[in-house]
Amino acid sequence: MAGNRKAVALCVVVLVLAVAAAGAASAAASCNPAALSPCTSAIMLGMAPTQGCCVQLRAQQPCLCQYARDPSYSSYVTSPSAQRAVRACNVRPNC
Template structure:
């Protein structure tokens, strides 16, 4: 009885962890980075909102860099500086 209870608990824990991983999935949307525009286009420091959005969208940055319309905004010295200031490594795609 104890073994089956432990097995059931293990299954529940695994399912909860899998669910947590799924809920962390990011919807790639470059408009989510709109709070970073002023920091990228000028010398102003990024806001907390900008930094949180960059961290949230980090898995999407390579996808954005592959898009010619977005690459010219993302692959700039200021974008790299903003990412660095926010503690988000700039992607190597």
């Protein structure tokens, strides 16, 4: 049962990020929250970030502070597991 909840939560996060990215016309072209989808397991489940996740975190580093200020994303990018992923990938947001 808990496994199903986690799977649903992961799907919801990916869907929310994809929809928000599609509707974020006012955001800078390079800031794309959906690009962080390889980090879903690290952010939602606290697993170690994959190499693909670290690549995307580095690419989205200039946007992480923007995401942290956005109520749609803040709970994801400021969560303890997200912060562990950021540290594990040696990403240093300048907020």
